[in-house]
Amino acid sequence: MTIQSGPGDSRLDPHLSVIVSERRRLLNLAYRLLGSLSEAEDVVQETYARWYAMSRPQQQAVESVGAWLTTVASRICLSLLGSARARRERYVGEWVPEPVPEPAEWITGRPGDTTGDPADRITLDESVNMAFLVVLESMTPAERVAFILHDVFRYPFAEVADIVGRTPAACRQLASSARRRIRAAQAPAPPTAQQARIVRDFKQAWEAKDVNALIGLLDPDATATGDGGGVVTASLDPVEGAERIARFLTGRAGAGSLTVRECTVNGRPGLVAQSDGVTVSVYAFDVVGDRIKRIWAVLNPDKLRPWT
Structure with a gap:
């Protein structure tokens, strides 16, 4: 990324270090x-x-460059969220949030910020897992912005209100509503080591095309959602039920020729499938207890850029 000073100004931008940071x-x-x-x-x-x-002069009149940048970025996102819902209604097949790999240093937010009630907060790592992002998709744009700014990035409601264009009390209600959605939709995740073991067993069973082993690893009411974006063939509708998912996966043409490896997807154990060194699909999992409850498979190449 290149950041330049204003037109015709040869002096070093005094705000440059803040802008970059x-x-x-x-x-x-x-x-x-x-x-x-x-x-x-x-x-x-x-x-x-x-x-x-x-x-x-306009830049120098800004009291806090960081606050100004956050406000502008949040308002741009708020505007985009309104149009994104319409775009995703026209999307071919199911829309799944774009998966991100690790290590990815940008995934951590404001380090050292421990303010607020821990019982009422969502940690930064939790706020990037696929299950969390999918729940966020069900929220209104204002709910999502108020919740993320306050519960994840710890901005006070007075600042959130200025960004969203509502009163602090209204923003408090928006965040509370969003928080209830999160709690209703998400079960406590087992330890990471347990998740990794289950995903590893899933990988081995898939590679062996062992339908019974796959069924045993899946919750009976499990759901698998594929996102090909209309570019790559994927099931247009979610596949539901352990046996249907197992047979769908083992029946996928060419699945056996792919190289599947374990990796971290949005902060949790996942899988990435490659063909001749090129990533063709990424799999995120929601593990509840000792079974896989949900699978998200992203095959849309536009969403796999960070994996290439």
Whole structure:
């Protein structure tokens, strides 16, 4: 990314160090709000473009550059969320948030911030897992922005209100409603080591095309959702039920020729499938107890850029 000073100004931008240091946090914020790393990157670029479109006196009048950048980026995301819902209704097949690999240093937000009631907070790692992002998709744009800003990034409701354009009390209600959705939709996740073991067993059973072993690893009411974006063949509707999922996966043409490896997907154990070194699909899992409850398979190549 290239950041330049205003037109005709040869002096070093006095705000440059702040601008650069804020990029990771802005990217963190925009990804959680939009569920797309590529769109989040566009938001950050647009935010910086608006900053440098201002005159030097206008920039100097800004009391907090970080707060200004956050406000602008959040408002851009709020606007995009309104149009994104319409775009996703026209999307071919199921839309799944864009998966991100690890290590990815941008995945962590405001380090050292321990304010607030821990019992009422969602940790940064939890806020990026696929199950969490999918629940966020069910929220209204205002709910999502208020919740992410307050519960994840710890912004006070007075600041959230200025960004969303509502009163602090209204934003408190929005965040509370979003919090209830999260709690109703998500079961406590087992330890990471247990999740990794179950995903590893799933990988081995899939490679062996062992239908019975796969059924034993899946919750009887499990759901598998594929996102090909209309570009790559994927089931247009979610596949439901352990046996149907097992037979669908083992029956996929060419599945045996892929190289499948374990990896971290959005902070949790997952799988990535490659063909001749090129990533063709990424799998995220929601493990409840000792069974896999949900699988998200992303095959849309536009969403696999960070994996290439």
